[in-house]
Amino acid sequence: MFNVGDFSYGISDIEKHIQILGSRFAETQVKQRRMLQKWIYSRDLMHKRTRWSNEELSEWQLEKIATLVDFAYSTNPFYNQLYKAAGYERGAIITWDDYNALPTISKGDIVEHFHMFKNNLSPTVEECLASRTSGSSGRSLTVFRDQTTIDYVTLLGMRFEEQMIGRRREPNEWLYLIYLSCYPYTSLDGQFPTFAVSIDCPSESILAHWKLLKPTVASGLPNSFLRMASIVQNPSELGVLAINVNSESSTQEERKIIADKFACPVFDEYSSVELSLIATQCRSGRYHITEDNVRVDVLNPDKNGMGEIIATNLANTYMPFIRYRQGDMIQINSTLHTQSDICECGSNFRVLDSFAGRADQFLHSRAIGVIPPDKVMQLYDRCLLSQGDFVDEFRIVQTHIDRLQVFLVPTAGASQANPQSVERFVRELKELFEDCNLVVNVENVSTMPPNKSHKRRLIINEMKDNG
Numbered sequence: 001m002f003n004v005g006d007f008s009y010g011i012s013d014i015e016k017h018i019q020i021l022g023s024r025f026a027e028t029q030v031k032q033r034r035m036l037q038k039w040i041y042s043r044d045l046m047h048k049r050t051r052w053s054n055e056e057l058s059e060w061q062l063e064k065i066a067t068l069v070d071f072a073y074s075t076n077p078f079y080n081q082l083y084k085a086a087g088y089e090r091g092a093i094i095t096w097d098d099y100n101a102l103p104t105i106s107k108g109d110i111v112e113h114f115h116m117f118k119n120n121l122s123p124t125v126e127e128c129l130a131s132r133t134s135g136s137s138g139r140s141l142t143v144f145r146d147q148t149t150i151d152y153v154t155l156l157g158m159r160f161e162e163q164m165i166g167r168r169r170e171p172n173e174w175l176y177l178i179y180l181s182c183y184p185y186t187s188l189d190g191q192f193p194t195f196a197v198s199i200d201c202p203s204e205s206i207l208a209h210w211k212l213l214k215p216t217v218a219s220g221l222p223n224s225f226l227r228m229a230s231i232v233q234n235p236s237e238l239g240v241l242a243i244n245v246n247s248e249s250s251t252q253e254e255r256k257i258i259a260d261k262f263a264c265p266v267f268d269e270y271s272s273v274e275l276s277l278i279a280t281q282c283r284s285g286r287y288h289i290t291e292d293n294v295r296v297d298v299l300n301p302d303k304n305g306m307g308e309i310i311a312t313n314l315a316n317t318y319m320p321f322i323r324y325r326q327g328d329m330i331q332i333n334s335t336l337h338t339q340s341d342i343c344e345c346g347s348n349f350r351v352l353d354s355f356a357g358r359a360d361q362f363l364h365s366r367a368i369g370v371i372p373p374d375k376v377m378q379l380y381d382r383c384l385l386s387q388g389d390f391v392d393e394f395r396i397v398q399t400h401i402d403r404l405q406v407f408l409v410p411t412a413g414a415s416q417a418n419p420q421s422v423e424r425f426v427r428e429l430k431e432l433f434e435d436c437n438l439v440v441n442v443e444n445v446s447t448m449p450p451n452k453s454h455k456r457r458l459i460i461n462e463m464k465d466n467g
Helices: 010-015 031-047 054-075 077-086 096-100 107-112 114-118 147-165 203-213 221-231 252-262 372-385 419-433
Strands: 129-132 142-145 176-180 194-198 217-222 242-245 264-272 276-281 287-289 294-299 304-314 324-331 352-358 364-365 368-369 391-400 403-410 438-443 459-461
Touching: 010 203, 010 264, 031 147, 054 077, 054 096, 077 114, 107 114, 114 142, 142 147, 142 352, 147 217, 147 242, 176 203, 194 203, 203 221, 203 294, 217 221, 221 242, 221 252, 221 391, 242 252, 252 264, 276 294, 276 304, 276 352, 276 364, 294 324, 364 391, 364 419, 364 459, 368 372, 372 391, 372 419, 372 459, 403 419, 419 438
Parallel strands: 176 194, 176 217, 217 242, 242 264, 391 459, 403 438
Antiparallel strands: 129 142, 264 276, 276 287, 287 352, 294 304, 304 324, 324 352, 364 368, 391 403
């Protein structure tokens, strides 16, 4: 069987940081060949699906959801108890109104009733892939996915890779991951190979490896690529045609820095452990909901359409997430919904105008109320992320209604961020809050203070009703 270790080219740091699934859930040649057949069979259909009409998508989603809800009601004690109390009966999902009448659930609900999920799963959880949410909300959750679910998520990822490079990926072209966990396949029976290293692999070693391996698509945390971008010299030697960043916050200007340094487009994605791929950025820069993986709606939208995401994972029948409240705030585009006005990329999947993060990433102003985190990140891009500002990273923490703590990591070799840039940032921050009395404490630090989560978080609201 294909051995990814044969392609480390003797680079010791690469050999040390290779990510491969352990023996409990190890890939086999049988699994690889089956996955390859799934890709050959599904590839064209999955691309075609992005061009379905709204009516076709809606009909397909409703049919999937009706089957999923009946299955969960019949086999999962949690959903059986929940839906029975709501008066649900098998076969009751006929219209979207029927679906919207179902109760919503949250991470807390699943954590509290986790035994009703785990004890009911068959095959046993030992035969499945377990992933833990970061626990940034203070409550971590283990999500189980069986082989069928894993394979479907892999198909979605392979389609996204082709959308990024704008053509079919050749069987000999490498995908390169810099990530926290393993990828389920190192290849599909020798085709579509994937090389994965952990996030603590030195940037210099990864770049040296790329010069030899020449991966076509690279994927990982934004911070990994920002570190590499600071030392890359000749991107044409690397072979990378597209970069995908995920799993933690990044600003548009940071992604532009990565794109400029690597001389290739950078694509963001919006995903979670519970729901998998929620939205992916297209070559026109829009975030298209992955409609054939999740049904996404907005709960209690405000006058601008911003509200809490409520979603159903259409793929994971093994551990279902139905009308799941993830806690993120989103806004769905209300104009790009007709066949006569689809996105330039050709996809008819709905577009997210904003996915602004969890509730604890929204700051609060005494004068004007809620301030979405993307507004603050745009301000950071404008004031602190240009040449001469001497800033590599920032974080804003709100502790009181009238007090913010700003942490800045100066560029290597600089003792502090540019004072004039910081002054402008603070001034415009107060203007954004419409509060001239806002207290903004700025601290230059060598590294960011640790989080509850391993992921980088740029905006954090720690107010405890102490405003």
